[in-house]
Amino acid sequence: RCLPRGAEATAAGAGAGVPKVGVLGGAFPVTNDDFMARLAALGGNAADPDRVVMWADLEMPRCSVDPEGCYVSMLRGTKALRDEHGCTHVCFPCCTAHQWFDKLSEDVPELETIHMVNKTIEKCESDGRKPLGLLATTLTVKMELWGKEMVIPTETTQARIQEAVESVGTGKTGVLADGTKAVEVLAAAARELEAAGAQAIVLGCTDIGTYCPRDACGVPLVDAMDSLSVAIAECVA
Template sequence: MKTLGILGGMSWESTISYYKLLNEGVRDALGGLHSCRVVMHSVDFAPFADQMGKNDWKSVTAGLIEGAKSVEAGGADALIIATNTMHKVADEIQSAVNIPLLHMADAIAGGAKKTGSSKLGLLGTAFTMEQDFLSRPLKEKYGLDVIIPDSEKRSMVHCSIFDELCCGKILDKTRAGYVKIIEDMAAQGAEAIVLGCTEIGLLVKPDDVSVPLIDTVQAHVELALDYVL
């Protein structure tokens, strides 16, 4: 078994899900007392969130590169960034280390293949929805179309991520808002919805909606397990 490096803590609420699913996956594959070999660098998210709000991506990148180098030095054979938004600087992080970065776009594409979907609705932070660091590789590498909600709905999703989900607040009212947005995107032709923030899967479950969901935590874990096993 190879050793997986994780950049986590963004937020730790979803990093817990990564750790649990990785270990369950290895146990299911190998049986007995087997668990996933992991080296984790878990950040203090508050300074990163502040830097993102100030559009100071240079500082964000420097902090993540420090973490990536630390897991590489700790013996990791590959690296995952346990958050969608920070894939904005995935290329810079990959350039700074000598181990492969298992990219979220490849994980999402795997989920799209499983659901037989070619047109995806994307939810996440404003950075993830409005910039192309995920939608572009999905289009260019896999031929997948991506749609996003309108500006008012994007604002609701973005604020709920930072004000609620990253703080462990799971509210029925917010879930109802997400369900409405998801059903609207399905009506616009989305064949599956990408939960493109690793906390959204804590709020919205497959039984809540009529369209398939691609939970990026689950999809990313499956990609990582394929590598380490």
């Protein structure tokens, strides 16, 4: 369930020793709902609102645009998940926000964190596909959150990807300034990475995971949100 900033806690607290995962949502209901729908599809405790709850700040700035402002919201949400919802674990579907992973763990040490980037890398390594391509925000690419061995887009294509990401979300049209649809830009970028030798492509952004067509190219697309969903399901099983 998605809770706006300041909403009163309604979820039942987890029993002693029972894992309860808090998900830090972002400003866009479409991607928040997409992620929670993936959890629900896994069934079992992953679909139980008493075991998994989302706290969403609908005024949270994009982490790729205002990372400091994003962290202020993340910290507030993490404390709310701990204090108001009785969560034992916290995670966030936003890859770019993982720049704050260690700091958040230090600031709120009572909660265990589930690292989406690491879980996705583990999935890719188990599949044995290398090299991996990466579709993500420009900031995520520059921070090398996914390591230095990724096949990344050209500078021109990366700028288009960032524009595509910023064109989607609440109140946005999903169309770039030149009239191209964001889904078309993301699909073209995936094909470019395939042509550059990527054996699989990580969708390393919540918005990209939601909007990139799954038939964009001939190699597997590995959605980080799916990896996190499975990790949450395993945590609360």
